Amino acid sequence: MRPFTVLQVIPTGLGAEWGGYAGDGAPVTHLLAAASDVLITHPNALNAAGLLHKTPNTLYVEGYGLDRFVEGEWALRPVRSNRIGIILDASASEMRTSLLNVANALRASAGISIMGLEVTEEPVNARVVVAASGATQGEVENPQTLLDAAEKLIARGAEALAIACQIHQDEDADEAYVQGQGADPIGGIEAILSHLVVSRFQIPAAHAPAELPWLPEGVVDPRLAAEACTHSYLPCVLMGLHQAPRFVPISEARPGDLTCRDLDALVAPASCFGGVPMRACHLLGIPLIAVDNPTVLSVTPDKLGIDTIPARDYLEAAGILLALKEGISLETLRRPLSSL
Amino acid sequence: MPKITLHTLEIDNPSQVQASLDSLSGMVLRWAITQLEPMTLEVVVLQ
Numbered sequence: 001m002r003p004f005t006v007l008q009v010i011p012t013g014l015g016a017e018w019g020g021y022a023g024d025g026a027p028v029t030h031l032l033a034a035a036s037d038v039l040i041t042h043p044n045a046l047n048a049a050g051l052l053h054k055t056p057n058t059l060y061v062e063g064y065g066l067d068r069f070v071e072g073e074w075a076l077r078p079v080r081s082n083r084i085g086i087i088l089d090a091s092a093s094e095m096r097t098s099l100l101n102v103a104n105a106l107r108a109s110a111g112i113s114i115m116g117l118e119v120t121e122e123p124v125n126a127r128v129v130v131a132a133s134g135a136t137q138g139e140v141e142n143p144q145t146l147l148d149a150a151e152k153l154i155a156r157g158a159e160a161l162a163i164a165c166q167i168h169q170d171e172d173a174d175e176a177y178v179q180g181q182g183a184d185p186i187g188g189i190e191a192i193l194s195h196l197v198v199s200r201f202q203i204p205a206a207h208a209p210a211e212l213p214w215l216p217e218g219v220v221d222p223r224l225a226a227e228a229c230t231h232s233y234l235p236c237v238l239m240g241l242h243q244a245p246r247f248v249p250i251s252e253a254r255p256g257d258l259t260c261r262d263l264d265a266l267v268a269p270a271s272c273f274g275g276v277p278m279r280a281c282h283l284l285g286i287p288l289i290a291v292d293n294p295t296v297l298s299v300t301p302d303k304l305g306i307d308t309i310p311a312r313d314y315l316e317a318a319g320i321l322l323a324l325k326e327g328i329s330l331e332t333l334r335r336p337l338s339s340l
Numbered sequence: 341m342p343k344i345t346l347h348t349l350e351i352d353n354p355s356q357v358q359a360s361l362d363s364l365s366g367m368v369l370r371w372a373i374t375q376l377e378p379m380t381l382e383v384v385v386l387q
Contacts, residue, residue, distance in 0.1 A: 011372070064369065129346050131382050133374035140344035143386060192344060192384050195369040199386075274373025279354070303376050304354055 003037035004325040005258065007070065009268040009277045012044040012063065013136035013187030014295035016269055018314065020183060021223035023048020023236065028314035032267055033058045035321035038258070040076070042066050043194075043206045043240055044187065049213060050230025052239040059258075060240040062205055064195035065247050070280035072260045074202070075253035076245040082204060083113045084241050085158030086234075087149045087197075089165035091123035092210035099164060099210070102232045112242045118153050120145040126193060128169040128185050134296035138167075138189025143196050150197050150205075160203055160241040163193055164210040164234060178214065180221030183296050204244035208233040260284060265324055267317050269293035270310065273301040282306045287324060289317050342386055344369065349381045357381060 008029060010019030019025025025045040033039040033055040040059045046052055054060065061069065061076060068074040086103060088096055099117060106112045125141035140146075150161055167186045176182030190207040197205040216228045227233070245258070253259055266281040270290035278301070281288055290301050290308035301308045309330065311317040323330055331337065349360050354373065361368050366387025374382045 131346065131348065131374065133380065133382065135372075135374050135382060137346045137370075137382060137384060138344075139346055143342055143344050192369055195384075196344065196386060199367065199369060272372070274354075276371070279357075297374055299373050299376055304373070 002262070004264050005038040005040065005262045006032060006036040006321060007066075007263055007266045007277060007281065008032050008039060008041040008045060009066075009266065009275070010045045010293070011269070011272050011275055011295070012191045013183055014272055014297055015134075015183030016293050016295045018293045019045050020295065021180065021221070022226040023051060023053075024223035026053050029058065030055055031314055031318045032321060035318040035325065040066070040258070043237065044191070046240060047206070047208070047236040048226035049233045050235045051226050052236040054240065060244045062194050062198050062244070063191050064198040065204070067276040067280075068247070070260050070263070070277045070284070073250055075248045075250055075257040075259045077248050077257045078245045079243060081113055081243060082160035082241055082246070083115045083157055084160045084162055084238060085115055085153030085156070086117040086162045086164065087146065087153065088117055088119045089124045089126075089210055090120045090145070091125070092164065092166040093119050095164070095210045098212070098232060099234055102234045103238065106235060106238045110239065110242070112238055114238065115158055116153065116156060118149045120149045124165045124193075126165050126167055126189050128167060128173060128189050130173075130185065134183065136183050136185050136188035138192050140192065140196070146193065146196065147200055150201055154201060154203065158203075159246070160244055161197055161201075161205040162234060162237045162241055163197060163205060163207045165193055165207065166210050178216070178220070178224065180223055198247070202247045204241050204246065206237040206241055208237040265289060265321060267291060267321070269295055270300055270308070271295045272297045272299055273304055273306060273308075274299040278306070289320055291317050344384060344386050347383045347385060349383065350378045351381055352379065354379075
């Protein structure tokens with residue numbers, strides 16, 4: 001029997017109740033992974049600043065690559081490890097020493113292969129834009145300098161890239177977020193920066209803010225606490241990229257690679273079904289589990305004409321996955337059970 | 341010099357997504373339907 005393979009998506013920058021903060025999607029990700037043979041997810045579901053908890057059967061796949069995967073353009077090739085290069089935005093070059101200490105810590109304590117750090121020649125100038133929908137997005141003035149730094153690291157042997165940029169935002173932009181009440185203002189722009197690099201070079205990448213994490217006064221919302229107890233945002237990205245699968249054009253896929261045809265189910269918040277993975281999985285005809293995980297959006301599958309299996313929470317979603325995995329008809333698990 | 345910018349487009353239904361994306365010059369990095377009334381597409385483009 002081939003592995004039961006599940007895709008979990010918690011879109012970035014939407015303030016999801018589970019997964020909208022700092023690694024607070026990890027416990028539900030573990031739960032879904034326990035109900036799967038292989039769970040594919042993306043950095044937003046797992047990244048927790050100085051922490052990253054990921055089960056061995058969970059694949060850490062950047063969002064742009066995930067989109068190409070579900071649309072059938074790229075395959076995923078599992079690896080034992082990647083050589084990681086770090087890109088630092090010139091506008092945060094004073095963080096170089098701090099990030100090198102983080103990198104050395106992960107080399108020494110986790111055995112992660114990190115080959116170097118490259119500072120961009122010019123500031124990237126990435127800034128937050130909050131869209132009318134409430135989703136956090138972003139714009140970038142100088143993407144080319146980021147691509148130039150990436151190219152240098154790849155020429156020196158980097159197989160995956162950790163990106164650390166300074167993110168410009170209004171002073172009070174994260175006021176609601178730090179109270180545990182709003183979308184992470186930088187979530188969208190972080191996704192855009194990694195999308196840029198992955199789209200150009202087709203290698204794993206992820207973004208962490210370059211600056212020091214905020215220092216809270218008092219005890220913070222537990223969903224945010226990972227950001228309040230660390231010296232750097234970078235460790236989770238290095239831990240995630242360490243064994244992130246590589247991207248392969250679908251025409252070059254070989255046995256052992258994963259393609260979208262291997263997917264058995266998708267799990268995503270019911271309030272944000274308007275994105276690429278949900279539409280692509282709908283077209284693939286696989287079961288779509290829509291979890292009641294509120295976000296700032298209200299783009300529900302019923303309003304898009306997409307049939308799903310609703311789940312009240314991730315506990316129910318995990319049960320549904322187990323039933324699908326074991327071939328148990330969902331209707332036989334519910335009451336009343338109608339007669340034929 | 342290329343830049344990355346956010347575009348917000350109104351569409352009538354989801355079947356118009358691809359045509360709307362194709363109408364933008366540059367490389368689409370990220371898109372999603374983010375509102376239903378009016379149906380709104382947010383697109384991030386490198387151009």
